Each structure stands twice: as C-alpha cells, then as structure tokens.
Amino acid sequence: MFNVVFVYRRVSVCIVCLFMMGYPALQLQFTLLQNIFISIYIGLNRPYKMRKLNWIENVNECLLMFITLVLIIFTDFVDDRDIQYDLGGWVYVLLMTSCIVFNLSFVTIEFVRNSYLTIIKYYKRV
Numbered sequence: 001m002f003n004v005v006f007v008y009r010r011v012s013v014c015i016v017c018l019f020m021m022g023y024p025a026l027q028l029q030f031t032l033l034q035n036i037f038i039s040i041y042i043g044l045n046r047p048y049k050m051r052k053l054n055w056i057e058n059v060n061e062c063l064l065m066f067i068t069l070v071l072i073i074f075t076d077f078v079d080d081r082d083i084q085y086d087l088g089g090w091v092y093v094l095l096m097t098s099c100i101v102f103n104l105s106f107v108t109i110e111f112v113r114n115s116y117l118t119i120i121k122y123y124k125r126v
Contacts, residue, residue, distance in 0.1 A: 002047035009038060024075050028068060035065045056106060063099045070095060 016030045039061045046054045072078075073088035 031068050067095045
C-alpha cells in the first residue's frame with residue numbers, strides 16, 4: 001500500500017506544479033497539506049518492517065515540511081528581498097544540508113557495518 005501512496009504523492013506533486021504555476025501560495029499550501037497527510041499515514045501505518053526505517057522516514061518528512069515552510073519566505077508574502085535571500089536562503093541551505101547529512105550518515109554507517117561483517121566472514125572462512 002505504501003508504494004501506491006508513494007506514486008500518488010509524486011503524481012499529485014506534478015499536477016500541482018503543472019496546473020498551479022501561477023499560484024505559488026496555493027502550491028505551497030497543497031504541498032504542506034500533502035506533507036501533513038503523508039506524515040500521519042507513515043505515523044499510523046508504519047509501512048516498513050524495521051522500526052529504524054519508519055523513524056528515518058518520519059524525520060525525512062519533518063525535514064521536508066520545514067523546507068516547504070521556508071519556501072513561504074520566497075513568495076509575495078515577504079516584500080523585503082534582503083530577508084528573502086539572506087535569511088530565507090541560508091535557512092533553506094541549512095535545512096537541505098541537514099537532510100543530506102542525516103541520510104548520508106545512515107548510508108555510511110550501513111556501508112561500514114556491512115563491510116566489517118563481510119571482512120569478518122571472509123577471515124573466519126579462511
């Protein structure tokens with residue numbers, strides 16, 4: 001079922017981006033609403049068997065929600081360009097960097113762990 005929700009989310013993002021091009025405020029509202037619904041779905045249904053994967057998915061959804069909230073700064077709600085590009089830009093970069101570092105840390109830890117286990121397995125066999 002999670003795969004269906006995943007595909008639905010991608011299709012709906014494309015539809016919102018294509019057909020609401022002239023309405024950035026509505027795009028952000030629909031995206032935030034979608035983030036909230038996906039977070040609720042993941043929290044209630046726990047689509048992965050491993051608890052760690054569900055936790056990672058929840059953290060990624062929260063980071064994505066914060067990133068989407070920061071995008072409000074770049075709309076017409078904020079008239080001051082200095083605030084948009086100085087404050088908003090740096091906050092956006094910080095959130096994106098934290099998302100990348102968060103996910104990359106798990107990939108790196110799993111790689112090191114699997115490499116260690118493979119080396120141990122190889123030396124025990126020899």
